[in-house]
Each structure stands twice: as C-alpha cells, then as structure tokens.
Amino acid sequence: AAGVIQSPRHLIKEKRETATLKCYPIPRHDTVYWYQQGPGQDPQFLISFYEKMQSDKGSIPDRFSAQQFSDYHSELNMSSLELGDSALYFCASSLGGSNQPQHFGDGTRLSIL
Amino acid sequence: AQSVSQHNHHVILSEAASLELGCNYSYGGTVNLFWYVQYPGQHLQLLLKYFSGDPLVKGIKGFEAEFIKSKFSFNLRKPSVQWSDTAEYFCAVNAPSASGGGADGLTFGKGTHLIIQP
Numbered sequence: 001a002a003g004v005i006q007s008p009r010h011l012i013k014e015k016r017e018t019a020t021l022k023c024y025p026i027p028r029h030d031t032v033y034w035y036q037q038g039p040g041q042d043p044q045f046l047i048s049f050y051e052k053m054q055s056d057k058g059s060i061p062d063r064f065s066a067q068q069f070s071d072y073h074s075e076l077n078m079s080s081l082e083l084g085d086s087a088l089y090f091c092a093s094s095l096g097g098s099n100q101p102q103h104f105g106d107g108t109r110l111s112i113l
Numbered sequence: 114a115q116s117v118s119q120h121n122h123h124v125i126l127s128e129a130a131s132l133e134l135g136c137n138y139s140y141g142g143t144v145n146l147f148w149y150v151q152y153p154g155q156h157l158q159l160l161l162k163y164f165s166g167d168p169l170v171k172g173i174k175g176f177e178a179e180f181i182k183s184k185f186s187f188n189l190r191k192p193s194v195q196w197s198d199t200a201e202y203f204c205a206v207n208a209p210s211a212s213g214g215g216a217d218g219l220t221f222g223k224g225t226h227l228i229i230q231p
Contacts (some may be wrong), residue, residue, distance in 0.1 A: 001118075019178045023114060030215075031216040033216065033218055035218075035219075041202060041223075042221040042222060042223050042224050043203070043219075043221050044221075045218030045219055045220065046218075047218075047219070048216035048218050049216065050216040055216035055217075056216055056217050058218050059150070068149055089136060090156065090157065092157075094216070096216065097209075097216075099145050099164040101147065101159050101162050102147075102159075102219065103155040103159070104149075104154070104156045104158070106156045
C-alpha cells in the first residue's frame with residue numbers, strides 16, 4: 001500500500017540558511033501533520049492542514065511556515081536555521097477528523113552545521 | 114492543553130514475558146488515544162487506537178490496551194513478548210476540536226524504550 005512520502009530523506013544545511021521539506025500524503029488523504037523529533041525525544045507537533053487550510057498549530061517557531069497545496073502535498077519552509085533545528089521531521093497524513101489515525105512517513109533528517 | 118505521562122522510560126524483559134506499559138493523560142474532555150511503535154531508524158507505526166466504545170482495544174502484533182476513564186489511563190499490554198518487539202513505544206492523545214472534523218495534532222508521551230532479551 002502507498003505510504004506517506006517525504007523528501008529529501010537527509011538534508012544538511014548551515015546556520016542561517018533556509019530549507020524546504022516536502023510531504024506527499026497517502027492518496028485520498030486530505031489532512032497533513034508536521035512533527036519535529038529531536039534526538040532521544042518524543043515527537044512534537046508543529047502544524048496541521050485540512051483541505052488546504054491550516055487546522056491546528058503546535059510549537060512551530062515563527063521562522064517556520066507551511067502550506068498544503070491543491071494536490072494535498074505539503075511543504076515545510078524553514079528560515080534562519082539554528083543548530084537547535086537539527087532533528088527528524090515527520091509528516092503524517094490522515095483522512096479528515098481527529099478520530100482518524102495518522103500515518104507517518106519515514107521523516108527527513110535535518111542536520112545544521 | 115493535554116499532556117501524556119509514560120512512567121517507564123526503559124523496560125528490559127526476557128522473551129515470553131508479559132508486558133504492560135503505563136500511560137496516563139491529563140485532559141478534562143474527550144480524547145482519542147493511540148499507541149505507536151518506532152523500530153530503530155524507522156517511522157512511527159500505529160499499534161492501536163481508541164475513540165469510543167469497548168474500552169479494551171486490540172491492535173496489531175498481539176498488542177492490546179485498556180482505556181480506564183476514571184484513572185485517565187491507557188496502558189498497553191502483550192501477554193508474551195518476542196525479541197522483535199524491541200523498539201520505542203509512544204502513547205499519544207489528541208482532543209477532538211469543538212467544531213469537529215479538525216486536524217488536531219497528537220501530544221506524545223516521552224516514550225518507553227523496550228528491550229527484549231533472547
């Protein structure tokens with residue numbers, strides 16, 4: 001079965017640079033979530049989109065922004081990168097509604113030098 | 114806002130032992146409850162979920178969990194573990210938005226690192 005696709009799998013950036021992470025949800029899923037998982041930490045919810053509109057917002061820094069496009073894929077844009085942004089960034093998708101299970105992608109590992 | 118506590122950060126068991134991982138949440142309203150497993154270097158996989166109805170839910174790989182509303186708990190159990198169950202286990206909750214149909218993010222516990230010794 002098709003899963004959530006994230007690209008790139010690995011990304012290396014330097015401080016103050018920008019990065020864009022992409023997420024392609026499972027076909028027919030209309031909801032996308034972004035999470036950040038630091039080393040040895042639990043995933044922290046950043047932001048979600050339902051039907052191309054921002055739905056819920058977590059601990060997303062002001063330096064980050066995201067959007068969901070007409071084909072339901074989503075992009076997380078990160079600017080002025082800091083060392084502390086080094087983490088695994090997961091995208092999850094679901095059908096609309098909080099009582100629908102979220103299916104996670106393999107993540108993008110972002111390393112800031 | 115909701116919070117999740119997983120009391121056992123590291124658990125070491127022998128194969129065939131029984132498993133129970135504790136999960137307590139803090140939230141006054143209706144919640145949806147989940148257990149996810151993360152094998153080394155892999156993404157989170159859903160083990161089981163509870164939304165309503167029978168408080169005893171069965172998931173994949175022989176896992177089950179019981180929702181006890183009075184205790185705000187959702188403990189994960191497996192009667193006989195295998196070496197392949199070695200992984201990180203996360204309990205998670207979200208609270209359905211008042212308007213319904215929302216995309217409410219999950220709040221995760223800190224995780225329990227389970228090691229099964231052959």
